[in-house]
Amino acid sequence: MSLLVFGQTGQVARALARLAPEATYLGRDRADLTDPAACAQAILQARPTAVINAAAYTAVDKAESDEATAHLVNALAPEAMAQACATLGVPLVHISTDYVFDGAGDAAFLPTAPVAPLGAYGRTKAEGEARLRATGAVHAILRTSWVFSADGANFVKTMLRLSETRDRLTVVGDQTGGPTPAAAIAQACLTIAARLREDPALSGSYHFSGAPATTWAAFSRAIFALSGRKVEVVDIPTADYPTPARRPLNSRLDGTSTLAAFGLAPPDWQAGLRDTLIQLEALA
Numbered sequence: 001m002s003l004l005v006f007g008q009t010g011q012v013a014r015a016l017a018r019l020a021p022e023a024t025y026l027g028r029d030r031a032d033l034t035d036p037a038a039c040a041q042a043i044l045q046a047r048p049t050a051v052i053n054a055a056a057y058t059a060v061d062k063a064e065s066d067e068a069t070a071h072l073v074n075a076l077a078p079e080a081m082a083q084a085c086a087t088l089g090v091p092l093v094h095i096s097t098d099y100v101f102d103g104a105g106d107a108a109f110l111p112t113a114p115v116a117p118l119g120a121y122g123r124t125k126a127e128g129e130a131r132l133r134a135t136g137a138v139h140a141i142l143r144t145s146w147v148f149s150a151d152g153a154n155f156v157k158t159m160l161r162l163s164e165t166r167d168r169l170t171v172v173g174d175q176t177g178g179p180t181p182a183a184a185i186a187q188a189c190l191t192i193a194a195r196l197r198e199d200p201a202l203s204g205s206y207h208f209s210g211a212p213a214t215t216w217a218a219f220s221r222a223i224f225a226l227s228g229r230k231v232e233v234v235d236i237p238t239a240d241y242p243t244p245a246r247r248p249l250n251s252r253l254d255g256t257s258t259l260a261a262f263g264l265a266p267p268d269w270q271a272g273l274r275d276t277l278i279q280l281e282a283l284a
Contacts (some may be wrong), residue, residue, distance in 0.1 A: 064119060175216055184210075
């Protein structure tokens with residue numbers, strides 16, 4: 001499989017590079033997602049057998065004041081990629097997010113659930129999904145949540161950094177979801193891309209997030225317990241931690257169809273967290 005990946009420095013892109021070093025990775029210098037036409041042209045020139053879009057505008061709060069840029073990157077660029085993939089007849093795996101949902105209730109969202117984003121980031125990601133589908137390209141929209149790894153900026157690394165100078169932290173305890181190791185997402189993307197080449201009828205939207213469901217506060221306690229750091233975590237409600245963008249209270253994603261179609265079970269985030277902490281220790 002001749003694989004083309006959009007993204008180079010993000011968590012999933014870095015994980016992909018370790019799993020599939022032979023693939024071609026396009027960073028911003030080679031494919032700027034604020035120029036959708038250039039993204040399409042990159043695909044048409046490379047003529048890969050599969051494409052993975054692991055790049056996105058992910059600054060959730062900044063998107064509230066910069067929705068135009070988020071729209072280019074999260075909505076128009078994926079559409080252009082999908083149009084190019086449709087032209088070549090190759091599959092596109094596109095990573096999306098739990099933020100396309102409103103977080104209502106406490107049941108896990110099915111891939112078929114209506115989207116109802118709460119903010120600009122979610123709106124642009126939801127529109128990107130719709131535009132991608134409309135091209136008719138063979139695709140998998142893979143929604144995930146709470147991504148973490150030893151790379152880049154993420155919740156695990158933030159908690160560890162804060163624990164260096166503080167022995168008590170207040171953490172939101174009423175948002176529930178599935179922390180997801182970037183390495184597991186990367187492997188899922190590779191598996192899905194290969195299967196879509198064999199069976200284009202598997203095109204559709206899928207969910208892939210860590211299990212079991214937990215809260216940010218409980219996740220932070222696990223981080224400190226496994227890293228051997230004595231930090232008291234105090235649960236607070238979302239209302240006590242205001243941010244420019246609203247976050248969904250319920251980010252549970254139902255991955256039943258992903259398991260059925262691709263044999264991909266929800267990853268164990270606790271095992272992924274142990275691996276991440278080992279990697280971070282080695283880098284220290």
